[in-house]
Amino acid sequence: MAGSEAEEPLSPAARLFHAPRFNCCIIAAIGCNTKFNVDVLKDGLERTLLKHPRFSSLAVKDDKKDGKMSWIRTTVDLENHVFVPDLDPNMDSPDRFVEDYISDLTKTPMDPSKPLWELHLLNIKTSEANAVGVFRIHHSVGDAASLISLLLACTRKTSDPKALPSVPKKRRAGSSNSGGFFLTIWSMFMMIFNTLVDLVLFAATSLFLKDTATPLSGAPGLEPGPKRFVHRTISLDDIKLVKNAMNMVINFDLLLNSLYYPFSP
Numbered sequence: 001m002a003g004s005e006a007e008e009p010l011s012p013a014a015r016l017f018h019a020p021r022f023n024c025c026i027i028a029a030i031g032c033n034t035k036f037n038v039d040v041l042k043d044g045l046e047r048t049l050l051k052h053p054r055f056s057s058l059a060v061k062d063d064k065k066d067g068k069m070s071w072i073r074t075t076v077d078l079e080n081h082v083f084v085p086d087l088d089p090n091m092d093s094p095d096r097f098v099e100d101y102i103s104d105l106t107k108t109p110m111d112p113s114k115p116l117w118e119l120h121l122l123n124i125k126t127s128e129a130n131a132v133g134v135f136r137i138h139h140s141v142g143d144a145a146s147l148i149s150l151l152l153a154c155t156r157k158t159s160d161p162k163a164l165p166s167v168p169k170k171r172r173a174g175s176s177n178s179g180g181f182f183l184t185i186w187s188m189f190m191m192i193f194n195t196l197v198d199l200v201l202f203a204a205t206s207l208f209l210k211d212t213a214t215p216l217s218g219a220p221g222l223e224p225g226p227k228r229f230v231h232r233t234i235s236l237d238d239i240k241l242v243k244n245a246m247n248m249v250i251n252f253d254l255l256l257n258s259l260y261y262p263f264s265p
Contacts, residue, residue: 007070010059014140015069018059023109024139026147027102029231031129036121042078045119048154050076054141055115080114084121094126095231098134103228105136116141128233 010018017024049055057071091097101122110116116138123131137147157163201209211217243250 007060007072008053008057010069010071010140014059017138017140018061018069025106025110026135026137026139026142026144027105027229028135028137028147029098029102030133030135031126032131032133033129035123035131036084036133038082038084038121041121042082044154045078045082049150050078052150055117057115059112059116059138059140074115076115081117082119082121084123087122087124089124091124094124097124098122098126098132099229099231102134103226105134106229107226110136110138 016022053071053073056073056076058074059069060072061067061069087097101120105118105120110118118136120134120136121131122134126132141147142150152165155165157165205211239250
């Protein structure tokens with residue numbers, strides 16, 4: 001039942017993800033060293049995740065207001081969000097089962113009558129974990145960067161269980177004020193120039209250019225076919241090595257969106 005708190009309109013991006021026939025969700029798998037204790041996990045969700053408005057609100061469309069959608073707080077029943085399937089511990093290929101399980105989640109839309117997130121607990125030993133938790137979250141709730149921040153906010157340091165985790169910060173060398181004005185002008189000029197180049201390339205790609213062929217590029221006619229998720233472990237040290245060799249920065253939002261890329265079976 002909806003609460004009495006004021007409604008909060010959905011952002012334009014969130015409304016886009018609720019467009020008809022647009023089932024866009026974020027799926028993340030987390031491996032653990034121990035089996036899941038469901039009761040302890042639910043208690044932790046009540047004390048952390050459910051306090052976030054997006055995870056305890058419904059996306060409701062008001063036909064009296066030209067179909068505008070709003071977030072409305074509601075009471076969350078964890079039994080409708082946390083799923084623990086009964087699995088055979090002696091199955092032949094646990095890794096393939098987890099991949100197929102995640103792929104099956106992409107084939108069903110989320111239930112709009114409850115907050116748009118789910119947690120599937122797979123107490124099965126794989127080649128890399130003793131249990132796997134699978135989050136499915138509607139993209140209107142948040143993006144990869146915001147959900148990672150929320151995940152960190154729900155965890156604590158092992159050295160100090162009451163302290164939030166800290167992210168190392170790289171100290172920047174002090175910069176001199178000399179030439180600051182010209183550096184600012186040059187930075188603005190380069191930003192405008194790069195923006196114009198991107199716009200021209202975008203228009204050219206839309207009209208006649210083709211995307212660069214990569215191992216991830218699908219063959220023509222692949223779009224309507226069924227998709228599945230293929231799991232691969234990527235070392236962050238290797239990513240850092242490439243970053244340093246190319247003298248670039250890492251966009252973790254794009255990186256996380258590319259780690260689970262849907263392939264055809």
